[in-house]
Amino acid sequence: MQHYLESELKALQHQLLKMGGIAENMLRDAVQSVLNRDEGLARRVIAIDDTVDKLENEIEAKCIQLIARHQPVAFELRYLTMAMKVNRNIERLADKCVSIARRSIELLEYPPIQPFVDLPSVTLIIQEMVKDALDALVNRNAELARELRERDSKVNTIYEQMVRELCSLMAEQPQLIQSGISHLLLFRHLERVGDLTANIGEEVYYLVEGEVIRHSEIPNSLSE
C-alpha cells in the first residue's frame, strides 16, 4: 500500500512541475511582452492562465483526496501539505504574470520611456529563482531552497533601486507619471513573483528538513 501512495505522490509532483513549468514560461513571456511591446504575446500569457487555474484545482483536489484516503504521516504528510502550499504559490505566481501582461498591454497606450537596464537582469534572476525552486523540489535540495530567500532579498534591493529611479524620473517629467505608475505596479508584481518563489523555497525546505524558516532572519551576508 505504501508504494501505492508513493506512486500517487510522484504523479502529484509531476503535475506540480508541469504547472511550475507553465508559470515559468508565463513569466518569461510576460516580461518579454513588456520589453518588446508585444501585445499578442501578452494576450497569450493571459489566455494560458486558465490552464494553470484548472491545474491548481486538480492538484488541490488530489491532495485532499490523498489526505482523506491515506491519512499520511511524517514525510508523506509534509509532502502533501507542502504540495498544497506550493500549488497555491505557483498559481499566484501565474496570476502575477497575468498582471504583468495586463500592464504590458496598458503600457502600449503610452510612448516608451527610457529603458530600464535593471528590468531584464532582475527578470533573469527571478526566472532562475523559479527554475531553482522547482529543481529544489525535484531533488529535495534544502540548501538550494534556503538560498532562494537570500536571492529574493537581492531582488528586493534591485526593486527598491528601480522604484527610486522611477520616482526621480517622474519628478523630472510629470507627463510620464501615468506611464510611470503602470511601471511601478509592474515592478511591484515582479517583486511579488520573487517573494512567491522564496515562499516555495521555504516550503521545500520544510519538506526536506521538517523545519519552518518562514519568519526567521535572513543571514546578513547577502541581504546587504
Add this chain to the structure above:
Amino acid sequence: MRQLSNISTLHISDLNVWYGKRQILKNLTFDVLANQVTAFIGPSNSGKTTLVRCLNRLNDLNTEFRHTGEILFNGKNLYSPKRKASEITKQIGMVFHKPIPFRKSIYDNVAYGARMRGMKHTAKLYDVVEECLRKAQLWTEVCDNLKSSPDILSNGQQQRLCVARALAGNPEVLIFDEPCEQLDAAETPKFEAIVQTLKNQYTLIFVTNKRRQAARVSDVAGFLFCGELVEFGQTEQIFTNPKDKRTEDYVTGRLG
C-alpha cells in the same frame, strides 16, 4: 485518477433481509460497478456481512433467512428459482474474515478452486495454480513447497492462499469479508496492494470495519448503520464531505 467504469455488475434495489423475525437490512438500493472496489463500512452488527452474503447466496445456508427486493447480477435475477446457489458462488467468490485453508496441500488448495469449475488437465491446472498464486502475490513464497500443507504458512500467507483459491474458480466478482481482521500490521498493506492490482480484472466488494482501510482501498464506499445504507458514494466524497451526519460521525471516529 483511473477512469471509472459505469457498467453495473450487481444492481440491488429495495433489499430487505430478515433472520427469523429480526430485520437485518432495510431498503437497500445501490449498484456495484464493474472493475471497482466497492467497500462497505460500519460498526459491528450493522449488517455488512449479511449484505455480502446475500450477494453470493451464502445466506441460503441459513434456514431463517428471508428477503424481499431484487438483486440483479449482470441484469439477471440472482435469486431466480432456476439458478442454483452453487452456480452463483462459482461466479461470485468470497474470502472470509479468517484464513480457511483446506486440509490439502498448498497446490491442491488452489487447484480445488479450478477443479470446481471442471478443470481436469494437470498441465493446464498447474498453469492456473501458478497464475492464481502469482496474482495473490504468493508464488515466490511457496513455489518451492507446493506439496506441503498450508500449516507452514503464516496467517497472512494463508489468507493470500485463500485469495488464490477463490481466483482459481475464475469468478467475476470477489467478495472480501473483513479479510484483514486476523492479519498483522505488516501483512495488511500487502493484502491491500493485492486488492489494488486485482481490481483491473475483477469486480471487488470489500467489507471492513476499519474506516482507514476502506478509505485506502476503495473507489466507492457505502456506510451501513443498523441495517440502513446511510450513505453510498465515491470514497473521496464519503471521507471528505459526507452528506449525512451519521456518516460524518463514523468516519471521524465519533460513532462506533
Add this chain to the structure above:
Amino acid sequence: MNRSDPIFHIIALIILVLVFFLIWNFTNLIPDAKGGNTADRAVQDTLSIIYGHLYKMIPICCVVILLSLAVAFFLEEWLPHKSLQYRIIERIIAILASIPSLIYGLLGIYLLVVPADKVSYYQLTIIVSLLVMPYTIQSTQKAIQGVDISVREAVYALGANRWKVITGHVFPHAFPMISGGILTAISRVLATAALIIVVCDWKIPESNSTSSFGFSSSVVVLLLSALSLSVLSSLVAKNVNHINLNGIV
C-alpha cells in the same frame, strides 16, 4: 499430526477384528446347557444362543452403523434445526441414548427372545439397533456440528453443492470423531452382552459349574474388549481435540 489419523484407525480395525475373532472362538468353548427345570433351561439356552450369535452381530452392526450415519447426516444437513421434526427426532434420540444399555439388553431378552425361544436376525437387529443407533447418531451429530462452519462456507463459496461439501469436507473433518463414536457404541454392545451374561448367570445359581466357568471367562473377554475399544475411542477423540487446538480445521 494428520498423518497419525490413519494409524489410529488401523489400530482400531485390528482390535475390532481381534475382538470378534476372540468372541467367535469362545462360542466353541461354551458347553450346551442341559438339565434343570424348563424355565432355567430356556434362559440358559437363550444365553448360550445369544453368545453363540454374537458373531452374527457383525453384519448387523455394520448395517445399523451405516443407517445411523445416514440418519445423523440427514438430521444435520437436510432438516432445518428449528423445524419441529428435527426437534422431536433429536429429543427422542437423546432419550434413547441416555437409557442404560443393560436395560435394552434385558428388555430384549425377556420381551423378544424368551417368548420366541429362539434368536433370529430380526430380534438381534432390534436389540443391536436400539443399543447402537441412538448413541452413534448422537455422537455423529456432535461430530458434524463440530465441523467448523467456516470450512463449510468456504467450500460452498467455491461453488460446491451440498453433496460435495458433505463427502469432500464435512465427513473427512468429522471422521475421527465419528469413528470414535462408533467404537464407543460397539464397546457398549460388548459390555452389555457381558452384563447380561453376568446378570442371568446369577439368577440361575443352580446351573452346572462348568458352564459357569465358561460364562465368567467369556464375560472377562467381553469386558476387556469393551474396555480396550472405549480407550481407543477416547484416543481417537483426543486426537480430534488435538487437531482443533492447533487451529487446523
